[in-house]
Amino acid sequence: MFLQQLINGIMVGSTYSLVAIGYTLIFGVLSVLHFAHGEVFMIGAFIGLESVLVAKMDIPVAILTAMVGAGLLGMLIERGVIRFIKREYHLAPLSATIGLAVVFQEGITKIFGGDTVGFPDTFQAETYRFGNISIDSTQVIILAIAFFLMATLTLFVKKTRTGKAIRAVAESPVTARLLGVNIHRITMFTFGISSALAGAAGVLVGLAYNAISPFMGTRMALLSFAIMLLGGLGNITGAMAGGLILGVVEVLSTVYISSSYRDAFAFGTMVLILIFRPSGLFGTKLQKGR
Amino acid sequence: MLIIAGINIILSLSFYLPQSAGMVSMAQGGFMAIGAFVSAALTVKLGVPFYPALLIGGIIAGMVGVIVGFPALRIKGIYLLLLTLGISEVIRIFFLNFKYTGGVAGLGGIKLHTNLWNVYLVVAILAYFFHRIAPTRMGRALSAIREDEEAAEIMGINLTRTKLQVFGTGAVMAGLAGGFYAHFALYILSDNFGVGKSIEILLPVLIGGIEIFWGAILGSLIVTFIPEWLRVIQPYRMIVFGLIVVVMMILRPQGLVDRSLVRSIRSRFRSDSFRLISNFQKPL
Numbered sequence: 001m002f003l004q005q006l007i008n009g010i011m012v013g014s015t016y017s018l019v020a021i022g023y024t025l026i027f028g029v030l031s032v033l034h035f036a037h038g039e040v041f042m043i044g045a046f047i048g049l050e051s052v053l054v055a056k057m058d059i060p061v062a063i064l065t066a067m068v069g070a071g072l073l074g075m076l077i078e079r080g081v082i083r084f085i086k087r088e089y090h091l092a093p094l095s096a097t098i099g100l101a102v103v104f105q106e107g108i109t110k111i112f113g114g115d116t117v118g119f120p121d122t123f124q125a126e127t128y129r130f131g132n133i134s135i136d137s138t139q140v141i142i143l144a145i146a147f148f149l150m151a152t153l154t155l156f157v158k159k160t161r162t163g164k165a166i167r168a169v170a171e172s173p174v175t176a177r178l179l180g181v182n183i184h185r186i187t188m189f190t191f192g193i194s195s196a197l198a199g200a201a202g203v204l205v206g207l208a209y210n211a212i213s214p215f216m217g218t219r220m221a222l223l224s225f226a227i228m229l230l231g232g233l234g235n236i237t238g239a240m241a242g243g244l245i246l247g248v249v250e251v252l253s254t255v256y257i258s259s260s261y262r263d264a265f266a267f268g269t270m271v272l273i274l275i276f277r278p279s280g281l282f283g284t285k286l287q288k289g290r
Numbered sequence: 291m292l293i294i295a296g297i298n299i300i301l302s303l304s305f306y307l308p309q310s311a312g313m314v315s316m317a318q319g320g321f322m323a324i325g326a327f328v329s330a331a332l333t334v335k336l337g338v339p340f341y342p343a344l345l346i347g348g349i350i351a352g353m354v355g356v357i358v359g360f361p362a363l364r365i366k367g368i369y370l371l372l373l374t375l376g377i378s379e380v381i382r383i384f385f386l387n388f389k390y391t392g393g394v395a396g397l398g399g400i401k402l403h404t405n406l407w408n409v410y411l412v413v414a415i416l417a418y419f420f421h422r423i424a425p426t427r428m429g430r431a432l433s434a435i436r437e438d439e440e441a442a443e444i445m446g447i448n449l450t451r452t453k454l455q456v457f458g459t460g461a462v463m464a465g466l467a468g469g470f471y472a473h474f475a476l477y478i479l480s481d482n483f484g485v486g487k488s489i490e491i492l493l494p495v496l497i498g499g500i501e502i503f504w505g506a507i508l509g510s511l512i513v514t515f516i517p518e519w520l521r522v523i524q525p526y527r528m529i530v531f532g533l534i535v536v537v538m539m540i541l542r543p544q545g546l547v548d549r550s551l552v553r554s555i556r557s558r559f560r561s562d563s564f565r566l567i568s569n570f571q572k573p574l
Contacts, residue, residue, distance in 0.1 A: 033368055084540045090367065091314065092543035095496045098489060099535030106528040222379060222485065225372050233368075264383045270376035275361040278369055 004133045005255050006248060011139050013247020014146035015208065018201035019220050020227040020239040021153060022194030028170035028234035029190045035097040036077065037198055038221025039104035042214060044070035044199025045206040046108060052119060059207070063145065066199040074195025078188045101217070108214040116213040119206060142204045149197060150240055156193075157236060166190055170234060219263070226270040232280025241282065295514040296409035297470050301491045302498070302506040303416050304463035309500060311456045312436035314367075317358060317374035318464040319487030320381035323480065324351040325465025326472035327391045330400050333473070335390075340403035340473060348465040354381075355461020359454045366439075378488050385480035396479035397472075404474040412466060420503040432456065464491075496535055499545030502552050509545070 019041050026034045048066040051057045057065065077100065085093045127136045157163035165186050168176040177183055205220075206212040227246050231238020246266060254262050273280065301318060308315045329347030332338040338346075358377050362370055391397050423429045431452055434442040443449050472478050494513040499505020517527040538545070 033371075081536055081540070086543060089543040091496070091500065092539045094368075094371075095492075095543075096536045096539035098493070099532040099539065102489070102493075102532035103529050103536070106526070106532065110526070110529070218485070222375065225375065229369075229372060264380060267376040267379045267383070271361075271373060271380065274365060274369055274373045274376070278365065 005251050007133065007135060007139075009248030009251035010244055011143050011146075011208065011247070012251055013244035014143060014150070015201045015205045015243075016220070016223055016227055016247050017240045017243025018146055018149060018197045018204070020224040020231070020243045021150070021236055022198045023224045024228050024231065024234055024236055024239040025166070025170075025190050025194045027228070028236075029166060029187055030082070030093070032082070032093040032097070033225075034191075034194075035094065035221065036100040036104060037074075037097075037194065038217035038219075038224065039101045039108075040070050040074055040077075040195045040217075041198040041202045041205075041220050042212075042217030043073060043104060043108065043202070044195075045202030045212045045216065046112065047199065048203030048206060049117065049119065049212055059141070059203075063200050063203045066203045067196040068199075070199025070202070071192045071196035074191040074198075075188050077195075078191040082191075083184065083187075101221070105214055105217060112214065114214060116211045118210040118212065138207055142208055145200065146204060149200060153193070153197065154236070154240075162186070162189060222263075223266050226266040226273075229270055229273045229278070229280055232282040235280065235282050238280055238282035242280075293404060293406055293409055293470075293474055295511055296406070296413050297404075297467050297474070298491075298494065298510040298514050299413050299507050300409070300416065300463055300467040300470070302494045302510045303420070303503060304460045304467060305491050305495050306500070306503055306506040307420075307460040307463065308457050309495065310436060310503075311432040311453060312439070313362065313453065313457060314371050314492075315374045315457065315460060316371055316485060316488040316492070317355075317377045317381075318460065318491045319483045319485065319489075320378035321351040321355055321461040321464035322468035322471065322487060322491075323381050323385055323483030324354055325468030326478050326483065327385055327388075327397060327468075327480075328465075329469035330397050330472040330478060331391050333401065333403070334397065334399055340401075341408075344403075344466060344469040344473075347469040348462045351465025351468065352458045352462035356454055356458040358461075359457035362457060363450055363453055375485055375488070378483075378485050382480050382484040385483070394480075396477060398477040400472055400476045400478070402473060402476060404470045409470055412470075416463065417503070417507065424503075428452075493531060493535055496545060497531070497538060499547030499551075501544055501548045504552065505545045505547040508547055 019037065022037050022040075023034060026032065026037065044066040047069040048062040051062040051065045052059070055065075081096055081100065082093060085096055127134050128140070157166060165176065165181045166189070168179065168181055169183060169186050169190075173183055176186075201220075202212075202216075205216065223246065227239060227242040229242075230245065231240070231242030246269070249265055249269070250262055253265050301322065304321070305315060305318050325344075325347040327347075328350050329340075329343040332343035332346060333340060358374070362373060365373055385391060385393075387393060431442065431447045434445065434447060435449065435452060439449060468483075494509030495506045496509070497512060498507065498509020513531060516530075517524050
């Protein structure tokens with residue numbers, strides 16, 4: 001039973017990680033908390049839903065579409081809004097993303113209604129059993145895709161030139177610029193990747209719970225903040241580990257303690273980390289409190 | 291309605307106060323919840339008269355604010371924001387599960403005690419307070435803390451005491467507003483008061499102006515009344531506000547009312563020598 005829940009937790013946690021990575025990447029590069037990222041996640045879910053419903057796509061294709069759509073949205077946000085905000089007022093970029101989040105959430109509610117909708121049963125979920133543990137194929141897909149994306153991202157950031165450029169900008173924008181990195185393009189690209197991951201996560205979460213609603217973004221945003229703090233702001237590995245940890249803790253606490261306090265664990269963790277170890281479990285960017 | 295505007299003014303001022311000392315608090319929604327549930331439970335379940343219940347609600351919210359304020363002392367900027375966000379949600383979840391105040395079903399059967407007079411009395415008191423405090427030692431201390439905490443401390447400002455005072459007072463204000471709200475809406479749910487509410491509280495301050503308290507007041511009035519005047523946008527009003535905030539952050543991040551605007555309005559009513567001196571003063 002415990003092992004079963006552990007696997008559930010890892011599955012849930014891996015989707016959390018995908019979104020948290022986006023937050024932490026953007027924070028690393030721009031030192032801005034992108035409040036609207038949770039809504040991008042939600043929009044990704046809806047794109048996936050519509051692809052399946054309207055365009056009759058398969059799930060994998062729907063995920064790709066969601067990634068592309070969300071990625072474009074993210075880049076649009078950067079190019080159209082964030083870039084124009086003067087950075088001296090430290091509340092300004094944050095407030096703008098709050099405004100965007102409100103716009104997105106309300107907008108989607110107006111278009112699709114505030115109800116929770118589900119994916120149609122496009123495929124049979126088969127259940128596999130290993131001893132006491134049963135996993136169904138949906139969960140396998142989610143785990144596989146989530147881990148695949150995370151692995152790809154890690155390789156990308158470590159090995160490719162663009163990945164190195166992103167890390168350079170995160171460490172010191174001025175130096176990166178002096179070395180010839182195009183800050184604007186890298187920032188836009190970072191937004192794009194983060195948003196694409198979030199879009200994928202949106203479809204995956206929608207599949208996992210068979211529930212998509214305009215309000216799923218806010219909850220994910222709050223959880224991601226907790227994860228970011230747990231893992232250390234700006235720390236990608238931290239975000240991945242933090243997501244898994246939080247997912248497991250949430251599932252285990254729901255099963256063994258009480259389900260109504262589920263969300264309280266995330267926030268309680270957040271508060272505790274901030275009080276006792278603000279740099280997170282894995283360490284953070286050098287600049288704090290900007 | 292004017293009463294709602296009054297409540298919103300108190301709320302945005304409750305956000306403005308810690309913010310003027312550099313503490314961005316997303317917990318005001320949570321403090322409002324405390325004030326609302328405590329005062330409502332007192333009047334509904336224990337038969338306590340309205341005014342004492344309101345005050346007790348505010349005071350308890352303030353006490354929680356001070357308790358939260360202690361860890362908040364060491365935390366800067368964005369971390370504080372996240373901490374207060376977490377606190378807000380923890381409070382919401384607490385009330386969601388707290389059977390005495392109704393849990394999921396919320397608390398109903400509240401009598402209507404809030405009226406134009408008591409709300410605006412509080413608004414007037416607060417406005418007077420803010421107006422009088424700005425040029426004093428305390429007011430400058432707040433600005434100093436906001437600009438540069440370490441320098442403020444070196445100058446002799448007691449950071450701990452001032453920050454706690456400010457954060458606690460902000461919590462009390464939000465709690466009072468919560469009490470007023472409860473006795474106006476007559477039925478409260480914990481879900482009314484989460485992070486969403488905190489965001490609703492801070493948006494008007496952003497729009498109206500974060501540098502001077504008049505901005506918070508103006509912002510609340512705008513946010514409350516524009517949907518009334520432009521009926522056609524009613525269903526889309528949050529989208530409109532969101533867009534306004536986005537556009538304003540690009541064009542005028544300090545909000546509508548900023549220090550130079552206030553200064554130019556003031557100098558119009560004063561003598562020439564005042565105007566002359568104002569022009570030479572560096573912005574605070």
